[in-house]
Amino acid sequence: MMDYTDRHFRHLIRLLSKQTLLYTEMVSANAVAHERQFHQTHYRQQHPEACLDTMLQNYNIDYIATRFLAQGTAQEGPSILQLGGSDPDLLYQAAQAVSELSQRSYSDYHCNYTALNLNCGCPSPKVAGKGCFGAALMDDPVLVRDLCHALYEGGQQQYPVTVKCRIGTDTKRSWKDDNNNNNYDEALYQDLCHFIETVAAGGIVQEFTIHARIAVLTKSFSPADNRKIPPLKYHLIQRLVQDYPHLRFILNGGIESIPQVQDQLHRVPGLRGVMVGRAFCADPWRFSGADALLYHSNDTEVPLHRWHILQQYAQYADAQEQQYDPTTIRRFLIKAVTGLFAGEPNSKKYRIALDEIAGLPKKGIHTPVSELLLEAATKHLSEETLFRSPLESYELQTQGQNKDLVQEWQADRQVIL
Ligand SMILES: Cc1cc2nc3c(=O)[nH]c(=O)nc-3n(C[C@H](O)[C@H](O)[C@H](O)COP(=O)(O)O)c2cc1C
Incomplete structure (x- = not known):
């Protein structure tokens, strides 16, 4: 897409x-x-x-x-x-x-x-x-x-x-x-x-x-x-x-x-x-149970929870920023994680924090992006959100506890193709 x-x-x-x-x-x-x-x-x-x-x-x-x-x-x-x-x-x-x-x-x-x-x-x-x-x-x-x-x-x-x-x-x-x-x-x-x-x-x-x-x-x-x-x-x-x-x-x-x-x-x-x-x-997290539920995989590498994913992504983001110029790449690295906590309490505050992080290299502030990403998550999101497992999330889905996040996402989108 x-x-x-x-x-x-x-x-x-x-x-x-x-x-x-x-x-x-x-x-x-x-x-x-x-x-x-x-x-x-x-x-x-x-x-x-x-x-x-x-x-x-x-x-x-x-x-x-x-x-x-x-x-x-x-x-x-x-x-x-x-x-x-x-x-x-x-x-x-x-x-x-x-x-x-x-x-x-x-x-x-x-x-x-x-x-x-x-x-x-x-x-x-x-x-x-x-x-x-x-x-x-x-x-x-x-x-x-x-x-x-x-x-x-x-x-x-x-x-x-x-x-x-x-x-x-x-x-x-x-x-x-x-x-x-x-x-x-x-x-x-x-x-x-x-x-x-x-x-x-x-x-x-x-x-x-x-x-x-x-x-x-x-x-x-x-x-x-x-x-x-x-x-x-x-x-x-x-x-x-x-x-x-x-x-x-x-x-x-x-x-x-x-x-x-x-x-x-x-x-x-x-x-x-x-x-x-x-x-x-x-x-994206709505599909975190895909390997277990659709592919019937027993892979132990499947995600434990979103904190686990964020830690791994943060390492990747640091590596990318060492390879490419953070002033140009940071906003793409950040954009990729904006939906990870969609619909959770305080997710909007987290997204605002991400926006700020995206702009820092242009202001000459070069704190490692990994630190910023993890700090923003612990500041704004609850342990319940960060540590909920894919299967627990799937159970919430089957109980119909989903907001209409797709509609919300479309309404928020700046890019019209
Ligand atoms: C923002 C956006 C970008 C898209 N870009 C592509 C694209 O590059 N190639 C493509 O085949 N389809 C693209 N699509 C269409 C989707 O792949 C998909 O066919 C369509 O959204 C219907 O599926 P969905 O209801 O699951 O979203 C795009 C859709 C959206 C909303």
Whole structure:
């Protein structure tokens, strides 16, 4: 999720779940490809005698790593890099950059993704308006097939390629005609099948993560509307699971808790997984029981409580600030933990304290961020909050003791995509 699932947030989430499959923010393939061309040209000018292999191993990849592709640590675990683009050549080059970064024996940068994913779901006019890009790609499945092929080849055939999409767009039929009637759904499903079959026929893509709403591409519809107004149609994804047993489907949209994830997995045998977006950002701790409850893992490394997680994250934050400039990186490190105590007594005071901590390096105050993070937590949060276990929290959830934190999170958000 853009502006949220950056490497710091993914690191935090990895501290509370070892098993969950993580997705990066969407990275623009065009930007990566252009940076790569720029730095390669520069290298060639400096070393006209260098052969292709030497250039590929030595062109300056630092900016591409820090700005777009690097993971926070070598332990990021299962995580998928999402790319956005609509030009096969640029996607090919972006995937080459991923492969090149992963091959370089850097101790500073980590780049070990499980798979590459193509964004065919973003309805933002910033994205969809630029020709065929994001959700607009769903109207051109042949192009999507070719883009996935380009990603696979650019990644030297080493990365599985998956697709994130919607159940359709409003290009052929207006969303206003959807009065829960079967004809509308049937026509939508036929188009969706055509998309899935065409893309899968390329032989590269076997996994689709599907947001169970259509994308309304009309300009007057905001991205926020597009995540709220078109109705969720989980039943279409259930049909896909039954009709295409050789493919894998992950259901997305409107899932807000572990019991809801369990419910979907129970209802749809064969469903590969459930993707959670906003609820995970709003209240990550709500999913801290995921390893035990969804993956049935006995791993003793699963989090004990939030104090434990914060201590580990604080160490990571210090290490990051030693590697990168705290005046630029601090606010991202802090942003990643803002939701960790969402909904708890005094969580707003804690967030205000975090805001202050984020600004300190710019004022020339360089106290280690770890000290500040831990001090703010002990000052504002109760022991009951800090030391509550994932399973105790899960029990509170099942007793319905959740505030509507997702709504609150959306209302608070400054960033409108
Ligand atoms: C702030 C924000 C940023 C998002 N960025 C991306 C993105 O980069 N790539 C993507 O595929 N989806 C993105 N999405 C969509 C989510 O991945 C997800 O499909 C959508 O929010 C529905 O799932 P949810 O109800 O669990 O949030 C974004 C959503 C939000 C709210």
